[in-house]
Amino acid sequence: MSTSVATAGRRAPTTAHKHSLHRSRMWALWGSYIALGVFVIMFLIPPFYTLMTSLKSSAEISAQTGSPWIVHHPTLANFWYLITYPNFQRYYLNSIIVTVLTVAVSMVISVLAAFSLSRMGFWGSQTLSTGVFLTYLVPSSLLFIPLFQIVGWLGLINNFWCLVLLYPTLAVPFCTWIMIGYFSSIPKELDEAALIDGAGYLQILWKIFIPVAMPGIIAATIFAFTVAWGQFLYPLAYLYTSNQMVLTVGIISDLIRGDVFQWGKIMAACLLASLPPILIYAFLMDYYVAGLTAGATKG
Amino acid sequence: MAEVSCRKVIKEYDGGVQAVKGIDLDIADHEFVVLVGPSGCGKSTTLRMIAGLEEITSGEIWIAGDVVNDVPPRDRDIAMVFQNYALYPHMSVFDNMAFGLKLRKFPRDEIKRRVDEAARILDLVPLLERKPRALSGGQRQRVAMGRAIVRNPKVFLFDEPLSNLDAKLRVQMRTEIKKVHQTVRTTTIYVTHDQIEAMTLADRVVVMNGGHIEQVGTPQELYHHPATRFVAGFIGSPAMNFLPCRVQDAANGNLAVKVTDSIVLPVPPARADRYAKYKDKSMILGLRPEHLFEYHEQGKPGWTRVDLPVDVVEPMGMETMVHFFVDGVPVCARVDPATHAEPNEMLPLTADLNQMHLMHPETGQVV
Amino acid sequence: MASGTSIPIGVMTAGRTGVQRGSMRRFAQRRSTIAFLLCLPLILLIATFVVYPAIYAIYLSMLNKKMTTFVGLGNFAFLLRRHTFQLVIFQSCLFAITSVVLKAIIGFILAHLMHNIPGKNQRIWRGLLLVPWVIPLALSTLTWWWMFDPSYSAFNWVLNRFGIASVPWLGVGWIARFCTITVNVWYGTPFFMIMYLAALKSVPDQLYEAAAIDGANAVQKLFFVTLPMMRNIIAITVLFSLIVTFADFDIVRILTAGGPQDMTHVFATYAFQVGIQSGDIPLGAADSLFMFPILAFAAFFVLRGVTQRTKEIAA
Numbered sequence: 001m002s003t004s005v006a007t008a009g010r011r012a013p014t015t016a017h018k019h020s021l022h023r024s025r026m027w028a029l030w031g032s033y034i035a036l037g038v039f040v041i042m043f044l045i046p047p048f049y050t051l052m053t054s055l056k057s058s059a060e061i062s063a064q065t066g067s068p069w070i071v072h073h074p075t076l077a078n079f080w081y082l083i084t085y086p087n088f089q090r091y092y093l094n095s096i097i098v099t100v101l102t103v104a105v106s107m108v109i110s111v112l113a114a115f116s117l118s119r120m121g122f123w124g125s126q127t128l129s130t131g132v133f134l135t136y137l138v139p140s141s142l143l144f145i146p147l148f149q150i151v152g153w154l155g156l157i158n159n160f161w162c163l164v165l166l167y168p169t170l171a172v173p174f175c176t177w178i179m180i181g182y183f184s185s186i187p188k189e190l191d192e193a194a195l196i197d198g199a200g201y202l203q204i205l206w207k208i209f210i211p212v213a214m215p216g217i218i219a220a221t222i223f224a225f226t227v228a229w230g231q232f233l234y235p236l237a238y239l240y241t242s243n244q245m246v247l248t249v250g251i252i253s254d255l256i257r258g259d260v261f262q263w264g265k266i267m268a269a270c271l272l273a274s275l276p277p278i279l280i281y282a283f284l285m286d287y288y289v290a291g292l293t294a295g296a297t298k299g
Numbered sequence: 300m301a302e303v304s305c306r307k308v309i310k311e312y313d314g315g316v317q318a319v320k321g322i323d324l325d326i327a328d329h330e331f332v333v334l335v336g337p338s339g340c341g342k343s344t345t346l347r348m349i350a351g352l353e354e355i356t357s358g359e360i361w362i363a364g365d366v367v368n369d370v371p372p373r374d375r376d377i378a379m380v381f382q383n384y385a386l387y388p389h390m391s392v393f394d395n396m397a398f399g400l401k402l403r404k405f406p407r408d409e410i411k412r413r414v415d416e417a418a419r420i421l422d423l424v425p426l427l428e429r430k431p432r433a434l435s436g437g438q439r440q441r442v443a444m445g446r447a448i449v450r451n452p453k454v455f456l457f458d459e460p461l462s463n464l465d466a467k468l469r470v471q472m473r474t475e476i477k478k479v480h481q482t483v484r485t486t487t488i489y490v491t492h493d494q495i496e497a498m499t500l501a502d503r504v505v506v507m508n509g510g511h512i513e514q515v516g517t518p519q520e521l522y523h524h525p526a527t528r529f530v531a532g533f534i535g536s537p538a539m540n541f542l543p544c545r546v547q548d549a550a551n552g553n554l555a556v557k558v559t560d561s562i563v564l565p566v567p568p569a570r571a572d573r574y575a576k577y578k579d580k581s582m583i584l585g586l587r588p589e590h591l592f593e594y595h596e597q598g599k600p601g602w603t604r605v606d607l608p609v610d611v612v613e614p615m616g617m618e619t620m621v622h623f624f625v626d627g628v629p630v631c632a633r634v635d636p637a638t639h640a641e642p643n644e645m646l647p648l649t650a651d652l653n654q655m656h657l658m659h660p661e662t663g664q665v666v
Numbered sequence: 667m668a669s670g671t672s673i674p675i676g677v678m679t680a681g682r683t684g685v686q687r688g689s690m691r692r693f694a695q696r697r698s699t700i701a702f703l704l705c706l707p708l709i710l711l712i713a714t715f716v717v718y719p720a721i722y723a724i725y726l727s728m729l730n731k732k733m734t735t736f737v738g739l740g741n742f743a744f745l746l747r748r749h750t751f752q753l754v755i756f757q758s759c760l761f762a763i764t765s766v767v768l769k770a771i772i773g774f775i776l777a778h779l780m781h782n783i784p785g786k787n788q789r790i791w792r793g794l795l796l797v798p799w800v801i802p803l804a805l806s807t808l809t810w811w812w813m814f815d816p817s818y819s820a821f822n823w824v825l826n827r828f829g830i831a832s833v834p835w836l837g838v839g840w841i842a843r844f845c846t847i848t849v850n851v852w853y854g855t856p857f858f859m860i861m862y863l864a865a866l867k868s869v870p871d872q873l874y875e876a877a878a879i880d881g882a883n884a885v886q887k888l889f890f891v892t893l894p895m896m897r898n899i900i901a902i903t904v905l906f907s908l909i910v911t912f913a914d915f916d917i918v919r920i921l922t923a924g925g926p927q928d929m930t931h932v933f934a935t936y937a938f939q940v941g942i943q944s945g946d947i948p949l950g951a952a953d954s955l956f957m958f959p960i961l962a963f964a965a966f967f968v969l970r971g972v973t974q975r976t977k978e979i980a981a
Contacts, residue, residue, distance in 0.1 A: 187383055187385065189381040189382070189383055189384075189385035190385050190387065192350075192352050192372075192379070192381070192385065193379065193381060193385040193387075193446075194387075194398070195351075195352065195371075195372045195373060196350060196351075196352075196372045196373065196377060196378065196379050196399075197373070197398050197399035197402055197446075197450075198373035198399055198402040198403050199373070199398075199402055203402065207398075208387060211389040212387070212388055212389055214389075
């Protein structure tokens, strides 16, 4: 691109130069659009196929006539079945309870800690900040076996409340990290002004920091939500009866019975279960992206 | 309203660095005092100790007759205006000003009365519902002042409040601050690194350097009778010229200061007694650029002709700055624009030695 | 009121104001007490559910299956001798490294393509490209499983249309490995793209303009301006992704459950099978613990590099 610009510039007056610059830019632009389009199609094939399958009846799936990529006789039967299916309702409700509680607990813990670590400080607070970051790097699959024993001692095996206890360990470190970043970007004079205005530390947190750092709070909340909604290993390891299961494991254990795969229903269930994260993403995409990138741009 | 005192106040940071090295200062009720000095001189630290934002390592700070060392900022009954305004970005102008009163549980109509009055004084009435981000720099500055005024505190503290404004607005806001002080008459402590701001605003100026106070005095005192070489060089713009010199007997029996072999300046008789005891000693001669001007045929007593080789000429409009080198030491003169000065030519000048200062080279004390 | 005060007076008052100092210290102490209390929930959470389990895991891994006798490093030695576990180590590394490299490259290309198009159009493209990352992985893997289904595979239908024979996607070891990596790349690339895009936007335009005036072409700009400026974000993104990919559970568990012939097992799925399904908790704990030194090693070097570069920039 730039070589053509250089030759054009050397060869002739400014009009030609401008023209070729414009043209090579147009090429780059259209090339980018086409390449992006190809990637978008590849990325969206699975969700598209999920949607197609969910609209098919079991008969149409097993008939295997025509293209599997297109639905020939669309039906909402799968969705209707799931919505009226008590087990599925149970999973959905359990997922909501676990997620809402996890988000609430995680946000309280991380906002309090982030305020303390970014502004107040105490002996060892530096070490704790580093520790929080390192904890974020601990994956859930590293400790699920000892946690299985600990959950057992607490008498919470096959009880979804164990998830409310364990999920915050996955969400809190990153949420704290995001919030430390957002709180640190608030100018120090703001808390000093509030201090002189007569506010206590908790008032500064509640009346100044939380409102000012609202974008960060939303981003952290979204993160905690996605973690709690999508976790698969813990519920698979610790829950085994359908009245305790959450969506991720419920769909698999309930709709796959031995060798019988009810693919239409499974795909419909996947869609329904993906709906909350997708809706949140659709409406709060900027916060979602901010939360994703906050961790690295700070570090 | 109240007087403020510092008694041997020291601020030492972890690691033994002393930012403030024992300050004694008394500020009277209704007084407008400006702390001025280069960055790192301890002026902001002093202000923040008075505010209660920094702990005091040792010494005492009194506000309105009480030691406030252990009193948290909110109970000191002070208000502070910050360099970056520190407005709460999520609150309207009204709420910003009302915040301190709300926290102190003032009744609602009293809050409204006070905010409205402050808004009236500061011309903020049409802006009360706006958020800070919708305000210009000068308006934000006024809101920050309004937040201080509504509290009706014992003391106002200003920490470089005008540094973030552009030059024109700074002059305008300076006048505004002065006007507000004349209206509310609250004891005010104002920190700045800008000596012009200090001179124009202050009842008394406190010049600080390296963690201690160099001199306290009215603007006029500081200008005409600087106590140290630092103050002499810091106050006034362009800065005072400093030339190494030697005090010696003049031919006519009077005293003279010898700068170079060719530049020997007679000391005015009025000062002879003061300088007599420094005879034959190396000293520093201080003379402001405004006291080194174009040569006049009819001189006055104490005026002496000096001829210097021009280095650079800087026309400023109402005056012209001419720079010279005397034995490698830069010297500046402030001459009439009509004067014809060309680089590398000799320019005849008048030195007004009635305004001269003589300083001890080691201690920097003006003698 | 000149200078001259300073040190002697300071020393004198320091002794005299001892009481005052004490109360100031109490003042500071109260502040740090509140600070500590605010952190207490976090500390308790991490101590109970991260630090304690980590220590307990070490203890667990040294017991026999019934958890009655101490066997020292016996479980680790047993695992290392076992052919299946050797496959696990190989597959975990292959899976993690291949996936991360592919994600990093494709993500980088996507970020550049996105950076080329005007800002107001970026939102919608970004919105579409991020979808794989937004759907919970366990659920989207189900769709992939369905697309790889031995008798109904939608991919095979396409291949058949072009006259190519059906591929046993999840039935043959190496193909199944390829499938797990594909799903991981599909899922994780958007994350790389978003991180790189943020990094690209943070490179000041003036640097490119300066490079252009210095005579750099597009490739030179990439190597001498873009990549050096993005090094920290690339390093951190790769580290995050490496850890998550290395410790992946969802994809392998749902797609192949470790098969065929244990060829796709990674540490997490193998630990699940041994520890939870077969009930040999100590062996499962030992298996998981193998991840720790590898992850710690990667984290140490990446973070050390990042802090060094941050210091260089600051200095």
